[in-house]
Amino acid sequence: MKIAVCVKQVPDTWAEKALKAADSTLDRDAADGVMNELDEYAVEEALKLTEAHGGEVVVVTMGPERAGETVRKALSMGADSGVHLVDETLHGSDALATSYALAEVLKDRGFDLVMFGSESTDARMSVVPAMVAERLGIAQLTFAQKVEVSGPTVTIQRATETGYDTVEAQTPAVVSVVEKINEPRYPSFKGIMAAKKKPVETLSVSDAGLDAARLGLSAAWSQVEDFAARPPKAAGTIVVDEGDGGAKLAGFLAEQKFI
């Protein structure tokens, strides 16, 4: 089976993130870039599936040149090849534009499954997998905590607040995964060395046959008009117990509408 895994480079989860004053987009130089954590789970699951059923894993990313690091990381985990869509025109693309670009790159490549992490730690919208499925006209199996493939049938456990739903579709299909699904492997020494020799196809917007007018900040459906840094933590309120501490605490909680 042929599996595509879409991965995204995001700012290090623990780093202080910043927006650029010039265009209100993410300042990618302000923090180290890492592979979006949930995408690691998607890569791991794709590797497990091809280890069990045979086939190949192609990792696909859209992002600036530096996002190539994320492709190489997936290759060092064991993916077979990469596709990197990189172009200035893509800068500032919203979820609609991203899904358009990814779907165009993915279509006609014969993938049985297209896998995603269920959300990215920077934008946290969780919509791109569904949008890509819609654009490709194939089934979407999202929030998977378990994936099984049997012939042309793919079955997932879709995580819900109270448990899970069992959802089934025919390939080709989109699958997005949650962190319960597995424990991603470390890239191994041999994997890291081998990754240097694996093929990565670099595509520009025109290589991919994309319509530049549908991409980038100017085409985005939402605009950031203003932003401000998170306010510093204010000092806490100290309740001095003069025999009425309990009443004062209850009053404070009531005032804040906690009780």
Place this chain on the structure above:
Amino acid sequence: MLLTEKPEYDDLRAGVRQVCADFDGAYWRGLEPDSYPEEFVAALTAAGYLAALVPEEYGGGGATITEASVILEEISASGGNPSACHAQMYVMGTLLRHGSPEQKQRYLPGIAEGSLRLQAFGVTEPGAGSETTRIRTRAERVPEGWRINGQKIWTSRALYSDLMLLLARTTPYEECAKPTEGLSCFIFDMRELRGMTITPIRTMMNHNTTEVFFDDVVIPADSLIGDEGRGFRYILDGMNAERILIASECIGDGRFVLERAVAYAGQREVFGRPIGANQGVQFPLARAYASLRAADLVRYDAAARYDRGESCAAEANMAKLLASDASWAAANAALDAHGGFGFAVEYDIERKFRETRLYQVAPINNNLVLAYLGQHVLGLPKSY
């Protein structure tokens, strides 16, 4: 930050850091004073880093010494202590260059897949430290193989290793034309032996070092590496690799303490300004940085020469000398910069201070590095 730019190793560094990220300061502190980092070594082994120097035909990584040095440096720089497993890297040279095809086939695939550990290297004895040729542990031929009697000291990780590489006298010192003759190298599986007693030695840092007693221990005849009597040569071959790898660990230690100290000095305010604004705090850190960078360049030079198969004894020795001095100076400056908190265990500075101090003395005393440089590089008379 704090690196000599070698972008070709960025992926390798990131890979090692990802393993290390699961083993934070609390993990290493929790092992003090003398527990072995089993979980860390298992994770590192599973990801193939400890088999990096095993050739690919035996299932290993086929790495260069430069790549191996980057792995160990990154463990140190993450706050971990690679001494728990570095021997598997530096003793490999003796087995690879001088071991028989049968010995390699017997051990290397197991080491590569992680089912066998080669972590113990028995050389030093109570009566013979830097003067290695004075060792007295004897190996005598017997019908069943070789019979070993004697005692080794500072044999680190012997309790956590399956295999041992041993240097022993097969001809007594007095009967040899030259002191370096009559020494032989052996590799064997310790788990199958009777008569070996291993006693841990508590030390200033967590190093899992031991004393090993051999009391009529019989090892198989095919344990001998290469030719009988040429063991000193074979051990020397691994020494340059060891110097380069230890230098790299020191560079990593230096990066760790310096990054911590710089962060602390920039944030800790006294008299209304960060303490890093004071030259008394800032300059020792700046000097330590310069020394680390310089040592790092010599380390890469030594490693590149080693990888090209060139002579690198002078560079490997200088790398070890400069890097251990630089990491010690950095740890000392970091301790000063942290003030009282540097002595608090939870800051990890005092631990690194203890760990990196070792490398002024081991695996070779820095004075003997100077003696080597004076005599063999500068051509001055022997000083000892």
